[in-house]
Amino acid sequence: MALNRRHLLGVLAVGIGSAVSGCLDALGEGDATTDEPDHRTTVAIRDGTFAPRSLDAAAGHEVTLVFENHDERAHVLRGDFAAFEVRVPPGKAVSRVVTVPDKPGEYAIDCSASSGQFELTAVPEDVLGGCRLDETDE
Amino acid sequence: MSDLAFALLAGVGFGVFFQKGRLCYASALSDFFLFRSSRVGGGILLATLLTTLSWSGAYLLGGEAGFWLPSWGWYGLIGGAIFGVGMILAGACLTSTLWRVASGSGQYALVLGGVVVGFFLTGLAHPWLAEWYFTPLWLGTGTTAFVAPVPAPVVAVVFVSLVVAAYAGVAGSTKRQFDGSIDDDRVRIDGLFESFRVGLMGLLEGTRQYVCARTSGIDVSRALRRPWDPRTCGIGIALTATLWLGVSSVWTVSGPLEDWIAFGFGTISTDLLETVPGLAVSYSGSVSPGMGVIAGFLLGAFIAALVGGDFDLSAPTRSAGVAPVAGGVLMGVGANLAPGCNVTNLYTGVASLSVHGIVAGSGIVLGAYASTRLLFRARG
Numbered sequence: 001m002a003l004n005r006r007h008l009l010g011v012l013a014v015g016i017g018s019a020v021s022g023c024l025d026a027l028g029e030g031d032a033t034t035d036e037p038d039h040r041t042t043v044a045i046r047d048g049t050f051a052p053r054s055l056d057a058a059a060g061h062e063v064t065l066v067f068e069n070h071d072e073r074a075h076v077l078r079g080d081f082a083a084f085e086v087r088v089p090p091g092k093a094v095s096r097v098v099t100v101p102d103k104p105g106e107y108a109i110d111c112s113a114s115s116g117q118f119e120l121t122a123v124p125e126d127v128l129g130g131c132r133l134d135e136t137d138e
Numbered sequence: 139m140s141d142l143a144f145a146l147l148a149g150v151g152f153g154v155f156f157q158k159g160r161l162c163y164a165s166a167l168s169d170f171f172l173f174r175s176s177r178v179g180g181g182i183l184l185a186t187l188l189t190t191l192s193w194s195g196a197y198l199l200g201g202e203a204g205f206w207l208p209s210w211g212w213y214g215l216i217g218g219a220i221f222g223v224g225m226i227l228a229g230a231c232l233t234s235t236l237w238r239v240a241s242g243s244g245q246y247a248l249v250l251g252g253v254v255v256g257f258f259l260t261g262l263a264h265p266w267l268a269e270w271y272f273t274p275l276w277l278g279t280g281t282t283a284f285v286a287p288v289p290a291p292v293v294a295v296v297f298v299s300l301v302v303a304a305y306a307g308v309a310g311s312t313k314r315q316f317d318g319s320i321d322d323d324r325v326r327i328d329g330l331f332e333s334f335r336v337g338l339m340g341l342l343e344g345t346r347q348y349v350c351a352r353t354s355g356i357d358v359s360r361a362l363r364r365p366w367d368p369r370t371c372g373i374g375i376a377l378t379a380t381l382w383l384g385v386s387s388v389w390t391v392s393g394p395l396e397d398w399i400a401f402g403f404g405t406i407s408t409d410l411l412e413t414v415p416g417l418a419v420s421y422s423g424s425v426s427p428g429m430g431v432i433a434g435f436l437l438g439a440f441i442a443a444l445v446g447g448d449f450d451l452s453a454p455t456r457s458a459g460v461a462p463v464a465g466g467v468l469m470g471v472g473a474n475l476a477p478g479c480n481v482t483n484l485y486t487g488v489a490s491l492s493v494h495g496i497v498a499g500s501g502i503v504l505g506a507y508a509s510t511r512l513l514f515r516a517r518g
Contacts, residue, residue, distance in 0.1 A: 056268070059209070060279065104209075104273040123268040124276050126208035127494075129419065130474055131393035131482040132428065 040064040045075055045088065048114025055118075057100045058125035068093040076112045079120070084109065144385050145427040149434020150441070151378035152389070153237060157442040159371025162234035163480040164225040167506040172514060174312040176305075181368020182485070183305065187298045188376035189489035194294030196383055197284045197490075204387040206486065207280035210494035213272055214476050218483060218501020221472025225502070226509040228252070228465025229458075231480040232391050232473065235466070236432075240439035242451040245458065249466040256470015257396050261416025271475065283491035297491060302341070303334065310337025362445050379489070386427045388490060390482040391435075392473035394428035396420050401429070416474070476501065 043065055044051045057063045069075055069088040078085050081101050088094045100122045101107060109118040155161070159181055166179035176183075197205070225231050228249045230238060235253070238246035260267070283297070284290040310333035314320040320329065348369060379389055400420035403411040411418050425433075443449040454462070473479045476498040478487065484502055487495015 102279050104268075104276045121269070124209050124211075124272045125268075126280060127211075127213065127272050127477050128264075128268050130396060131206060131208075131390040131478045132397065132420070132426075 040066065042066040042068060042093075043118060044068045044070060045111070045116070046070045048075070048111060048116045050111075050116050050118040053117075053119060054121060056121045056123050059100055059104045059122040060102045061125075062097050062099050064095060064097050066093055066095045073113060075114070077109050077118075078112065079107060079109045081107045081120075141386055141427045142425065142430045144382075145430030146434040146437070148378055148382040148385075148389075149431035149436075150438035151434075152375060152431065153240065153435040153438025153440075154442045155366075155371040155374040155378065156233055156435070157237040157241065157439040157448075158366040158446070159368045160365050161368060161371055161375075163231035163484060163502075164229060164234065164506065167222075167503065168226055168510045168514075171507055171510045174308075176309065178368050181370075181372040183301070184369050184372035185375040185379075186485055186489050187301060188373060189379050189485070190294045190298060190491065191291070192376065192380040193383060193388075193489055194284060194290040196380070197282075197290040204383055205282065205490045205492070206388055206390065206482070207282055207490070207492050208477070208494050209276060209278060209280045210492075210497050211272070211277040212275040214483075214494050214498035215501040215504075216275070217472045217474070217476030218478075218498040219472070219505035219508075220468050221476055221479060222502040222505025222507075223509040224256075224465045224468025224470075224472055224505075225480065226465070226506050226513060227461050228469060229462070230465075232395070232469055233435075233479075233481055235469075236391070236435055237439035237443075240436045241443035242449050244452050244454045245462060248454050248462040249469075252463040252466020252468075253395070253470040253473075254399055254466075255463075256467040256472075257399055257417070257474065258414060258470075259467070260471055260474035261414040261418075264414075264416030264419065267416075267475075278493070281493055283493075293491065306337030306341055307334045308337070309340055310334055313337070313340060363447060365446075379486075382431070388486045389431060390428065390478065390486060391432065392477070392479035392482060393420075394426065394432045396474075397422070397426060397429050398432060401425070472505075 039057065039061075041052075041055055041063060043055075045067060048071065055063070055065075067075075067077065067086065067088045069090055069092055072090050074090055075088045076085070077088065079098070082099065084096070084098060086094055086096050098120070100120065102122075104122045104124045107120045107122065109120060111117070159178075161178060161181060163182065166176075166182050169175040169177070170179050193205075228235070230246055230249055232253065235246050235249045239250055283293050286293050307330065311320065313336055314333055320333070348367070352370075382389055396417070397420050400411065400417040401423075403414070403417055404421040404423065408421075411421055440449070469479070473482075476483060478495070478498055480502060483495045483498040486492075488499050489495075
């Protein structure tokens with residue numbers, strides 16, 4: 001009986017471990033996540049593609065995006081939210097403060113000169129973080 | 139005095155009042171649904187309404203600083219309903235679980251264990267919750283009725299008046315049903331007015347008796363040993379919550395409780411903590427004032443139980459089956475999916491007239507109603 005329990009615990013531990021590994025893998029290497037308001041993220045543009053490809057940011061907060069253009073041509077980036085438009089000359093870096101939309105969801109920043117796209121995901125961080133109040137006090 | 143020291147003190151106050159008043163949201167709701175009894179619920183309602191009035195003043199003076207006004211959506215209703223079902227199944231809300239554990243109950247330690255499992259499960263699901271749960275169910279950014287273009291205390295007085303009128307109507311209707319006089323109603327609207335009148339008279343008479351009993355002298359040694367009137371504890375909770383708001387922020391339980399669990403895990407091993415993403419984001423490596431309130435709550439409830447002779451280390455009973463643990467798991471899951479527990483939503487949320495609090499609080503009441511009906515009909 002004791003052996004069976006140990007066996008069961010072993011199976012459960014392996015199962016939970018696998019599930020956790022799956023969770024962590026699901027985040028992916030090309031994604032970035034920030035829960036912090038006023039977060040600064042550097043996005044490299046190479047051959048018209050963005051790295052990281054996406055950013056999860058708290059809805060309604062401001063984030064600073066620094067676009068580094070490693071290509072030999074300029075990139076003009078436009079967002080499908082608000083009036084976001086920025087020109088990044090070749091070999092230069094341009095910084096913009098972006099207000100993440102209040103409505104949670106996926107938003108895109110497209111490059112006119114390539115098929116690359118940067119995805120900005122507005123996350124309802126105020127509920128995702130549970131009812132913790134101490135961090136939000138001013 | 140530091141925030142943490144004051145947090146401990148406020149927590150002791152909350153713990154003493156909850157334990158002495160035997161305050162429990164689960165029993166308050168199920169007693170009302172089954173027997174129309176408002177003895178415990180009246181104390182909780184009084185605490186909430188007094189807090190609404192005092193916090194409206196705080197809002198007027200200091201804006202919304204310190205209020206928790208998260209964005210709201212269907213997730214509040216769903217998570218609240220899961221929490222409400224769990225509460226009835228476990229036979230306790232989150233706060234009454236805590237004061238019962240502090241009174242030595244092994245049965246409710248099982249419920250608390252279930253809550254921890256619930257936190258653990260939602261902690262594992264954390265990477266997907268934003269995309270698959272909160273975002274599609276989101277309806278609006280967080281706000282409160284206090285933003286109305288009139289002074290906040292006016293909004294509070296209107297809200298309190300409406301709740302008192304509804305309470306009087308229900309209480310009067312219940313009294314008239316017992317008397318049998320409700321059967322004589324010929325016109326429905328006249329019957330409603332009569333129920334309201336009877337309820338209001340009962341409320342005034344009850345208040346008069348309550349005040350007279352307190353002004354005719356209090357036997358302190360007896361008061362320390364005996365449970366307190368839930369209304370006294372309601373007033374005490376409202377006062378404590380108002381002082382606490384003045385120092386730090388509104389009172390919540392499930393978030394800081396989860397922080398303690400993350401703190402425990404993180405202290406043992408940060409590698410272990412990282413295996414549960416939801417707990418990992420809760421870990422700050424230090425004790426926050428909110429966590430201090432929880433520690434104080436347990437201490438206050440323990441002292442009150444010890445002084446009152448209620449402290450009794452007891453083992454769980456087999457007859458309850460898996461219900462305590464299952465109910466605890468549902469409370470833990472619901473508290474993260476709503477988010478918020480009975481205190482966060484039904485007390486703090488409603489008192490601050492937060493849209494999220496009212497939506498999630500409605501979910502808790504609906505879940506508690508459905509499970510009370512199903513559970514007690516099944517048991518006959």
